Amino acid sequence: MTNSREEQVRNVTNKIWAMANELRGNMDASEYRNYILGFMFYRYLSEHQEKYISDQELLDIEDGESINDAYLNVPEDEIKDYIEDISSTLGYAIAPEDTWATITKKVAESTIIPSDFQNMFDHFNENAKLNPNSERDFRGIFDDVNLGNSRLGNDTTSRAKSLTKIVELVDHFTYEDEDGHDILGDVYEYLIAQFAGNSGKKAGEFYTPHQVSKVLAKLVTLDMNDDSDFSVYDPAMGSGSLLLTVDGEVAKKCDKTVHFFGQELNTTTYNLARMNLMMHDVEYQNMTLKNADSLELDWPDGPDSQGIDHPRMFDAVVENPPYSAHWDNNENKLKDPRFKPYGALAPKTKADYSFLLHGLYHLKSDGTMAIILPHGVLFRGAKEGKIRQALIEKNQLDAVIGMPANLFYNTSIPTVILILKKQRERKDILFIDASKNFEKGKNQNTLRDEDIDKIIETYKERKDIDKFSHVADLDEIKENDFNLNIPRYVDTFEEEPPVDIKKVSQELQDINKKIKETESEFLSMVDELQVTDESKDIIEAIKEAFK
Secondary structure (H helix, E strand, O other): OOHHHHHHHHHHHHHHHHHHHHHOOOOOHHHHHHHHHHHHHHHHHHHHHHHHHHHOOOOOOOOOOOHHHHHHOOOHHHHHHHHHHHHHHHOOOOOHHHOHHHHHHHHHOOOOOHHHHHHHHHHHHHHHHHOOOOHHHHOOOOOOOOOOOHHHOOOHHHHHHHHHHHHHHHHOOOOEOOOOOEOHHHHHHHHHHHHHHOOHHHHHHOOOOHHHHHHHHHHHOOOOOOOOEEEEEEOOOOOOHHHHHHHHHHHHHOOOEEEEEEEOOOHHHHHHHHHHHHHOOOOHHHEEEEOOOOOOOOOEEEEOOOOOEEEOOEEEEEEOOOOOOOOOOOHHHHHOOOOHHHOOOOOOOOOHHHHHHHHHHOEEEEEEEEEEEEHHHHOOOHHHHHHHHHHHHOOOEEEEEEOOOOOOOOOOOOEEEEEEOOOOOOOEEEEEEOOOOOEOOOOOOEOOHHHHHHHHHHHHHOOOEOOOEEEEEHHHHHHOOOOOOHHHOOOOOOOOOOOOHHHHHHHHHHHHHHHHHHHHHHHHHHHHOOOOHHHHHHHHHHHHHOO
8 A cells, every 4th residue: 555545544534433433422432333334335335336237337327317316217127137137246236225325315315214224234135145155245244233222322213313424424435545546445444443442352353453464464475386376264353354464465476366264253243354355355256254163163175975074275374363262172172183183172261272273274285374372372381282392293383473562452462473384394493582673652562564574584584683583493492391482592681781880989979079069059058148036947957957
């Protein structure tokens, strides 16, 4: 994104954010998010459909007639054919009476009624059934836009007025840059970040800060092969921002088609991810997203001729899972092919290694995986120690990168990025301590471009840098009992400068001399004061204090 485009995106986002804060009243930011982003997505889909109708010349448009007016004038007995045609290509279809242009016209003319809002979403869901190949991607996507929420108003009419104001807000802006390029997807992403920054710990459920995402995305795309397409999987995808950042890195290097795969347990966040990807022009055919628990419901590719399920494998796996989450570590899971080769299950109260092993299981033999986890995975013992040792002995751990504290919305703790590969020729592990390379912020620290570049260049060069990186062979790892705590490998100790005793002694003598001179001057001034009965005692007390 160019600076001017980024500046324009920020400008539009800040204006929307300011207006949204005025409208939401006492509604929590994370709750109001669903309305703003939901209506923005609806506008996007409607205008995307309008462009399709125009490009395909589906309608005969008379002079001075808009595309939407022509769509509204389609005879009732023909409209079904139009909707089916649109759905077969776009994967969804919006009826003429429910288009964004129709809704905004009613709002402008004050003819909108409460049922119009309910109808537009109900009809959208019904039309999503028309294309069985895309129903999974579109049906229920607006379910979190709660039209009956009492915080919008105490009755149907007042809630409709609140929704009308949201429509006016979303419609207020033209989402194009100075060159006429669409910036709606970028504005959408910035808004998600804004909502994350105002949602406290809930933010960690749906957003990974963009600068952190860039580190992971650059790492997993360094060794892309020459295949015609590229697949990326995020088992805890949140709002999909990490997947999109990988897409951006792929686009910088080549013209590959990226196929997106992701799972998300939280239904609201899953809906947000679907919207976010499509708002960035990801076609439904190129994304496979599921609302499920990755640790409980694995992702098979389907049975072969013998009825055996085979796992789907991906070129890249990226993860920012919930840290130290609880999970069901029933002993039966030791039979699960994701965990069985490592001889132990992650503790019930710390699912960190479960997410890691799940992602690694779905990585292609020549792929790269990057996962963000708390530092405890580097040194905790018991079952986690056993899993860690197995990973090292299988030569699947490629690098350990220590990150600065306070980078995330939901935790201030420092984190670590682990890079894993299934097939490695090298027999070592790279350690990078990037914990001191950041820009300090008032509420949250950020990575600068130079900080990111230093991490990536060090990873590529794979060499020792004083106070920053170290390449440890397996013997060194074994000597440390498979403990990967970064200070064991990267010495960041800074010695205190030597103290010049003679210089300090002379400085103390000079200070004492100065104090005595000042005292003498002060007492001389006291002696010159005019003594009265009232001040005599005070002056004597001052002289006594300086004896």
